[in-house]
Amino acid sequence: MDLIATSETQSEGHSARRNAVLESALALLGEGGERALTTAGVARAANCSKESLYKWFGDRDGLLAAMITFQASKVRAEPQPVGATGLPALRAQLVGIATNLLKVLSGDVSIALNRLAIGKAHRDAADLGQLVLDHGRRPIETRLSALLEAGRDAGLIAFDDTHEAYATLYGLIVRDMHVRLLLGEPKQPFSPAARAEQAVDQFLRLFGAMETTGPARERTGSGSPNNAPDIP
């Protein structure tokens, strides 16, 4: 389960070979689903021996875990210009992240990996699901949350609970696209950028500090989940 350090002084080539194998495995998974991801199949596709697979990854689950972290490492956040401030800048940043999120979630390997993790979520492995959550969701939540709080500190948006605000934004962006894709619905063409802008604008309408006219009517409305909201 734990990624055994096959060799303490892991030379560059060592790791490179591993990554090449992981790449093959991801490709295999992407096109054939879990069924295609047999140890023999991976070995064949990567031109390596099963024995080497077990030496490097210890276990089939170890291989899967390595695939997840490897894939996640390829999607690492590209540093974004944090210079300009103001609402347009905030909006642009949010839209950028949202667009990226939509593209990533729609990716074939991401879908396949999520399917894999979900299929084995209950009672198995070192919970690949947790791994996906840690390496996929958490970074995005961190980035978005930081951005949201920066926006709040700048007086551009208003909310009580950062996590709540983040979750709302996430819902506006992704909707149920992810689950539908996971369930195998053929992905229908759409513009991630346009959808991202739309979602961010909706979010800003809900959480913007300056409403159309007058102060925000419901600043805490989406804070703690309490009943009896103020819509009569």
Added chain:
Amino acid sequence: MDLIATSETQSEGHSARRNAVLESALALLGEGGERALTTAGVARAANCSKESLYKWFGDRDGLLAAMITFQASKVRAEPQPVGATGLPALRAQLVGIATNLLKVLSGDVSIALNRLAIGKAHRDAADLGQLVLDHGRRPIETRLSALLEAGRDAGLIAFDDTHEAYATLYGLIVRDMHVRLLLGEPKQPFSPAARAEQAVDQFLRLFGAMETTGPARERTGSGSPNNAPDIP
């Protein structure tokens, strides 16, 4: 794959026995995940023979498909009072459906079934995923869409594209709760009703025909996904 009519004149008892078996299978799946759902295991749990299983469901996939439709049939929409009109009534109806949706999606069997369908989504069976989509999502979309359009006809809310409005509402309600649950994140306690009210209120803020002051500023903002929205 296709649900073979085992007997044209399926007597009540026949179907009852089948349903009992499906119940056992669902229980088994709910507690043990897919791994526990072996034909032998189901037969043992249901006190029937494997041979009967194959006679009734034709196939393991047939059993899975039957489980999905059976479970869906148990969640059929309870007819709701469509009497009163006006915004409070609309809001109450939406909140009701949203609450129900959240409860259903959080259910153990629902989660297990979705995991199952997702695990086999790519290239397998008669696409259990499609089945889940058809029997799980579509009814909710139908109900919500009808309600939304009724609200629009009554001048309470405004939108161009019904599907867009529905998708936004869905996102606000469910957020990424579903995927997180599917990935195995322990379900943290929350009040479905409160979350439903919160989501519906947010939706009404976005799509309500009567804004705080003056006419809606962005009535078509969430219609067709076009770029260049009106926030400068």
Added chain:
DNA sequence: CGCGAACCGTACCGTACGGTACGCTGCATT
């Protein structure tokens, strides 16, 4: 009472796949 249908329980078969063992090859270091 006799018969047949449905069905339970179990034993059985074939296969697919995770995991291991072994022999051989090519490269690097001395």
Added chain:
DNA sequence: AATGCAGCGTACCGTACGGTACGGTTCGCG
């Protein structure tokens, strides 16, 4: 050149599970 090591390819093993076959039992009907 000799030696050792990493790794490839393949053969092999055990098991788990989908699917089938068979004997025994119950129940309803003529």
